[in-house]
Amino acid sequence: MLEIENLHANVGGKEILKGLTLNVGAGEVHAIMGPNGSGKSTLSYVLAGRAGYEVTQGTIRYKGEDLTALAPEARAAKGIFLAMQYPVEIPGVTTLTFLKTALNAQRRARGEKEVDALTVLKRVREKAAALNIPEEMLKRALNVGFSGGEKKRLEILQMALFEPSLAILDETDSGLDIDALKLVAEGVNALRAPGRAMLVITHYQRLLDHIVPDRVHVLSAGRIVKEGGKELAHELEARGYEQIVRAPA
Amino acid sequence: MNAVTSTLDARRAKAAENFRASGVPHRRVEAWKYSDLRAVVGANDVEQAGPAKWSVDAPAGVELFDLASGNAPDWVQQRLGSIGAGAMQSASFGFARSGFALRVPRDATGTVRANWLSDGQARVLIVLEDNASLTLVESADAFAGFRNIGMEVFLANGAQLAQIALSPESSDAVAVTEIAARLSRSAVYRAHFANFGAKLSRTELAVALDGEGAEAHLSGVSVLGAGHADVTTHVDHATGNTRSTQLFKNIAGGHSRAVYQGKVTVRPGANGADSRQTAKGLLLGNRAEIDLKPELEILADDVKCAHGAAVGDLDMESLFYLRSRGIPEAEARALLMRAFLGDAIDEIENEEIRATVWLAVEDALSRAADGAP
Secondary structure, three states: OEEEEEEEEEEOOEEEEEEEEEEEOOOOEEEEEOOOOOOHHHHHHHHHOOOOEEEEEEEEEEOOEEOOOOOHHHHHHOOEEEEOOOOOOEEEEEHHHHHHHHHHHHHHHOOOOOOOHHHHHHHHHHHHHHOOOOHHHHHOEEOOOOOHHHHHHHHHHHHHHHOOOEEEEEOOOOOOOHHHHHHHHHHHHHOOOOOOEEEEEEOOOHHHHHOOOOEEEEEEOOEEEEEEOOHHHHHHHHHHHHHHHHOOO | OHHHHHHHHHHHHHHHHHHHHHOOOOOOOHHHOOOOHHHOOOHHHHHHOOEOOEEEEOOOOOEEEEOOOOOOOHHHHHHOOOOOOOHHHHHHHHOOOOEEEEEEOOOOEEEEEEEEOOOEEEEEEEEEOOOOEEEEEEEEOOOOEEEEEEEEEEEOOOOEEEEEEEEOOEEEEEEEEEEEEEEOOOOEEEEEEEEOOEEEEEEEEEEEEOOOOOEEEEEEEEEEEEEEEEEEEEEEEOOOOOEEEEEEEEEEEEEEEEEEEEEEEEOOOOOOOEEEEEEEEEEOOOOOEEEEEEEEEEOOOOOEEEEEEEEEOOOHHHHHHHHHOOOOHHHHHHHHHHHHHHHHHOOOOOHHHHHHHHHHHHHHHHHHHHHOO
């Protein structure tokens, strides 16, 4: 589903990704683990198409199609979703309005019929209830005044609503207490599906106790330096990045 | 009768003299430093401007008097031309015999719609008696040439005026509006100005909070794809326990310029005065300009005053966030611009009028965005 080959990317003229290769199949959940500064967030932004994250070499193929020239909105319409580490606060745009606008923009781009406000509301309510998001929050400005946990839950709600075929979760565990973490993990697990791939980017193994990955990749200095099954996450936690990164893959 | 009429004539003559003494304001006059009126209008243009045409729709219960007719009633004679001594305001009184006066009697309520139909000069007098309340919706037809409106507002104890002024885009127009308002005890004045650009537009507002408990809430949006819009305010906390808030949002695209200058004065002994002033600007592209100049002059001890001003570009992180959710760039930009303006437009309490302003803003936003880089 996602094939990344020898990816090099610059941010502000500095090379951050230095030949990253990664394959994620449909229905699989892969974890990317790595120390701070290894390029985890850069990878997520490059996949989502953020301006300023410049691919200098290599390819990103998604369902066989090269993504690198596509605008972020075009990628979203193709089913790519990035749950961000720091969801942005947008005063003046209510959460519900935003959800409806985004959902219909994606549908329009795919040539599908737009969904009316009532149907959107019904779907959002359903998914919000499962994530313990109070309805009052949906009427507030997007992410404004939300706690860290609330912001992350709203990211998962979007994922549930948009039903992407590739979900990238960037440090979704950061800033969450254990209860919030469990709630978010349950939300993510509920979305595991044969047609949907997930890339879970995290610094710590604890999220992976709740979202159990099929494969674990270790990112260091812009490259995947080690791969393994879910047990690799525990090994990393026990021995630290230093040792694993230095050991031959 | 003759004696009183000649009082009005004497005031008119004095106003004309006033204007001739100072001439058309120019950028070396501090209050006009961002808007060089003299560069676009000559003194002769001002003296010879004809009467500005208008239409007013006033309900029964609100008195309307046409200033072009003779035999002005006492309430007009007493007040007309008594406040507002700026050069342009003087001109609007000294040379024009056009305009209208509105009076809302004690405890009465009404909504008045006024529309400016042409260029020229006119004077407006608004008198609200004790506990009267008026919503004044002002609009204008697009026009070319020079227009100068001088407005006097008198709010008696507990009176409430909500004024909403919509100025459409008029690229060949020079439009000046100067408003002077006097508020007695517990009077409340809400004013909102929506400007969409002219060759030069200047809205100047001087509010005197003369009675305890008086409040002024001023807000506005300027959304420009071209042209120049200047909003200049002066709120004078002449008495203690008075409140003022100001919230002005400006979007400038293309080759346009938005200006906000706001001065707040708290007089000696006006303790308990509470003033908040916020002005923000959003620049689309590098040929546009926004000047924001909030200013505080505090001569009392026990006051609460805050002011802030900031000009920026659209937030790139927000833009990426929206686009990553599938919202196309142009739509995402428009969404962020609407969000930027939202709280200033929300200052309009009447829902129907707010919706009208939003409609005008939508049009202007697409022009502003088209005019960018």
